[in-house]
Amino acid sequence: MTTQDLIFAAQWVFLGYFLLLNAGYIGLNLVSLFGMREYFQGRRIESLPKVYSEHEMPISIIVPAYNEAATIVTSVRALLQLRYPEYEILVVNDGSRDGTLQKLIEEFALVPFPEAYRQRIATQPVKTIYRSAIHPNIRVLDKDNGGKADSLNAGINAARYPLFCGVDADSVLQPDSLYRVLQPFLDDPDTVACGGTIRIANGCRVRDGFIEKIGLPDSTLALLQIMEYLRAFLFGRLGWSPLNALMIISGAFGLFRKEVVVACGGYRTDTLGEDMELVVRLHRMLRKQRRRYRITFVPDPICWTEAPEDLRTLGRQRIRWQRGLAESLTLNQSLMFNPRGGTVGWLAFPFIFLFEFLGPLLEVGGYLFVGIAYWNGWISPDAFLAFLLCAICLGMLLSTSALMLEEISFHVYPGFRNTMLLFGAAILENFGYRQLNSVWRLIGLLQWLVGSKSHWGEMNRGARWSSEDGVGDPATPTAGHSGSH
Amino acid sequence: MLDFVAGSDRAIVFAIYSSLIAGSMTVLLFLWVVILRSRLLVRQRRHKAFLDKWRPLLTQVALTEDQTGDDQDLVVPELPKSSLMYFLNEWNVLHDVLRGSAGLRLNTVARQLGVDTAVWKLLNHGRLSDKLIAIATLGHLVESSAWDRIEELLHSHHTLISLMAAKALINIDADRAVLLILPMVTRREDWAAARVSSLLREAGPAATSRPLQQAILDGTPEEAAKLIGFLPTVHRSIAAKVVHEVLQRTVDDRVTSVCLRVADSPLELPQVRHLVNHPRWHIRMRAASVLGRIGYRQDKRLLERLLCDPEWWVRYRAAQALTGLPFIEQKELDRIRQRLDDRYARDMMDQVMAERAA
Numbered sequence: 001m002t003t004q005d006l007i008f009a010a011q012w013v014f015l016g017y018f019l020l021l022n023a024g025y026i027g028l029n030l031v032s033l034f035g036m037r038e039y040f041q042g043r044r045i046e047s048l049p050k051v052y053s054e055h056e057m058p059i060s061i062i063v064p065a066y067n068e069a070a071t072i073v074t075s076v077r078a079l080l081q082l083r084y085p086e087y088e089i090l091v092v093n094d095g096s097r098d099g100t101l102q103k104l105i106e107e108f109a110l111v112p113f114p115e116a117y118r119q120r121i122a123t124q125p126v127k128t129i130y131r132s133a134i135h136p137n138i139r140v141l142d143k144d145n146g147g148k149a150d151s152l153n154a155g156i157n158a159a160r161y162p163l164f165c166g167v168d169a170d171s172v173l174q175p176d177s178l179y180r181v182l183q184p185f186l187d188d189p190d191t192v193a194c195g196g197t198i199r200i201a202n203g204c205r206v207r208d209g210f211i212e213k214i215g216l217p218d219s220t221l222a223l224l225q226i227m228e229y230l231r232a233f234l235f236g237r238l239g240w241s242p243l244n245a246l247m248i249i250s251g252a253f254g255l256f257r258k259e260v261v262v263a264c265g266g267y268r269t270d271t272l273g274e275d276m277e278l279v280v281r282l283h284r285m286l287r288k289q290r291r292r293y294r295i296t297f298v299p300d301p302i303c304w305t306e307a308p309e310d311l312r313t314l315g316r317q318r319i320r321w322q323r324g325l326a327e328s329l330t331l332n333q334s335l336m337f338n339p340r341g342g343t344v345g346w347l348a349f350p351f352i353f354l355f356e357f358l359g360p361l362l363e364v365g366g367y368l369f370v371g372i373a374y375w376n377g378w379i380s381p382d383a384f385l386a387f388l389l390c391a392i393c394l395g396m397l398l399s400t401s402a403l404m405l406e407e408i409s410f411h412v413y414p415g416f417r418n419t420m421l422l423f424g425a426a427i428l429e430n431f432g433y434r435q436l437n438s439v440w441r442l443i444g445l446l447q448w449l450v451g452s453k454s455h456w457g458e459m460n461r462g463a464r465w466s467s468e469d470g471v472g473d474p475a476t477p478t479a480g481h482s483g484s485h
Numbered sequence: 486m487l488d489f490v491a492g493s494d495r496a497i498v499f500a501i502y503s504s505l506i507a508g509s510m511t512v513l514l515f516l517w518v519v520i521l522r523s524r525l526l527v528r529q530r531r532h533k534a535f536l537d538k539w540r541p542l543l544t545q546v547a548l549t550e551d552q553t554g555d556d557q558d559l560v561v562p563e564l565p566k567s568s569l570m571y572f573l574n575e576w577n578v579l580h581d582v583l584r585g586s587a588g589l590r591l592n593t594v595a596r597q598l599g600v601d602t603a604v605w606k607l608l609n610h611g612r613l614s615d616k617l618i619a620i621a622t623l624g625h626l627v628e629s630s631a632w633d634r635i636e637e638l639l640h641s642h643h644t645l646i647s648l649m650a651a652k653a654l655i656n657i658d659a660d661r662a663v664l665l666i667l668p669m670v671t672r673r674e675d676w677a678a679a680r681v682s683s684l685l686r687e688a689g690p691a692a693t694s695r696p697l698q699q700a701i702l703d704g705t706p707e708e709a710a711k712l713i714g715f716l717p718t719v720h721r722s723i724a725a726k727v728v729h730e731v732l733q734r735t736v737d738d739r740v741t742s743v744c745l746r747v748a749d750s751p752l753e754l755p756q757v758r759h760l761v762n763h764p765r766w767h768i769r770m771r772a773a774s775v776l777g778r779i780g781y782r783q784d785k786r787l788l789e790r791l792l793c794d795p796e797w798w799v800r801y802r803a804a805q806a807l808t809g810l811p812f813i814e815q816k817e818l819d820r821i822r823q824r825l826d827d828r829y830a831r832d833m834m835d836q837v838m839a840e841r842a843a
Contacts, residue, residue: 115836186678
């Protein structure tokens, strides 16, 4: 085979890959479009009162907290105001060193509580369990440091109710979040897990832990992430959900049937993507057992989270996510093309393996190849420009289609100006941002490959919702457990 | 420099065409987004104008009792065709939160505006969401002439349509509707228990009690297990009678378990005392809860024994039941706690007593 043949073949491979990738996502977009239509027509009946009464299952909200002193009190106060008939809040203090526990003790009048704690999932030792003297539905588990997954497991052990909801300490919820995410459990008893759309809180005004006014951020980096989240949630997840092939429920907010999770062994503590790994494992185990189940998704924006506004933090987050994804897939690889794998094993898993797991390798490889080939004169300037243009135009099409889905569904961001800004972001992200993301993800993949040790990085969080006017110190560094996919 | 191979020309052409198609589609999508946003803004303005005008009016109509009792005198402005859906939404929401004569006055207004005829068009030719709102409206209007058409929709494969039809039929004639709906409850797996329960509550115990009793007693164990969960929606005396009868004769654990969830008559005590020894833990757990609700002094011993059960939930419910018994004082609870040899039982008592104290 000559060099020319190799170049010729490589061109077609990369071009084919880009087209296939985008065609796949456009396909998901179409599924989402139908799913969304059905969902909104159904909401007409939901908007009428008295659809549900007294049958809402009680929920245990588990909040893992590691060095969250800046935000934890506001977060718990906001959780107390959720509109839901019966729920408990379990804050798991994972060996914080910044006075998180002390803040909670002072604010909620916590007293040690003689709980008959049963360890159904192995965790680091729980030192003390506290209960609030003011709010009987608040308990705090003080345990040795073991990471986010370990904290969630401890929370599951202590949870009283049949459903548990893992919530990041810095998540801002909608007052009706629990109602929304519970609906699939009421409609279909086979539902074992349900996630919801996570939105970016940067640019929004937050008061007392709730979104008061929705807006777009000044930071370009945060704006670009808004487009990314729209893509990821509105068709990345909504597209897979009707096929019962959803492979991730964000750790920032997800509702699970406790007994099923316990039977699966809880969250794995040796992975960075414990949220995704759990969902993939649930698919694998339940399919193996030939059980009827549904893992589903509600498109409502039910949880808001703060996005990093500096490249360093963002890069670390994306590297971590990619490693988490790689771990989740490889730990459950037997699901792929498994005779009992169903849509998830035969479609979603291979799709995500090809486009998300191998994606960065092929994307960065594609860009490098075109660049090197042009630099060495192996391809003409026309070819160089044509390939770049193709990648960029397809990217723009995907982002704009996500914007269209947002516009026909929730149109969360009010006014024409915001629509224009989002469209600008949909175009702009294709000039550098997506390529940078691919590089970060490639680093994540390489780190996973060489097996460097998993650990949580520091997250520069503004802790904006802790201040009354919603404008806090933009770079209060905390080392939270959050940063879910 | 290598010459650009002929084959790769095709790749360039392909890439350029793909770019052109993707670029054009991007522009089209963006234009669509702009159109959608413009329409949204217009809709929002229209909706606001509608609410400003009609919400106070409808609220006034619903809440103001006409002293003369002559509803024909109500004067309402004309309803533009473009505002029909806004009106129907607002009107149905009000109907769902109000009862009695307020509903009748709302119906008078709707009829004056010609809504009763307009919804037929929505029902027969509208989209799914139009159909749903039309069914709800006909139900609230107690439109008997729509019974046959709505009964047809009750059998629709579409879950929301069938449920909305069930609700409408109940609004029109609850007694007749329950007889149609109950046999479907056991058949329709897509009807969530929460929604069925809401429907039966809406029908009211007078309409539901006897047919539900009959359906449970005549049904298979699977059907009974499903239907017993709705007993809280019927008259207490009938619910107690059904539970008693079913508990006496059933051998099905699922049925026993659901019965125990709703049992609250002392008639069940002998049976419940027997069930604390059941091999299945969830039945022991429910038996402990029932003893907490209806148990006598002599049941303390049984509950003490359940405190040493290997299953956490049985111990927890037993401790809750014990501490909740109305005739047990703190001193006695302390004595029971002292008597316990089992560490897990003691821990559980400590926890539940602390919960009570809090």
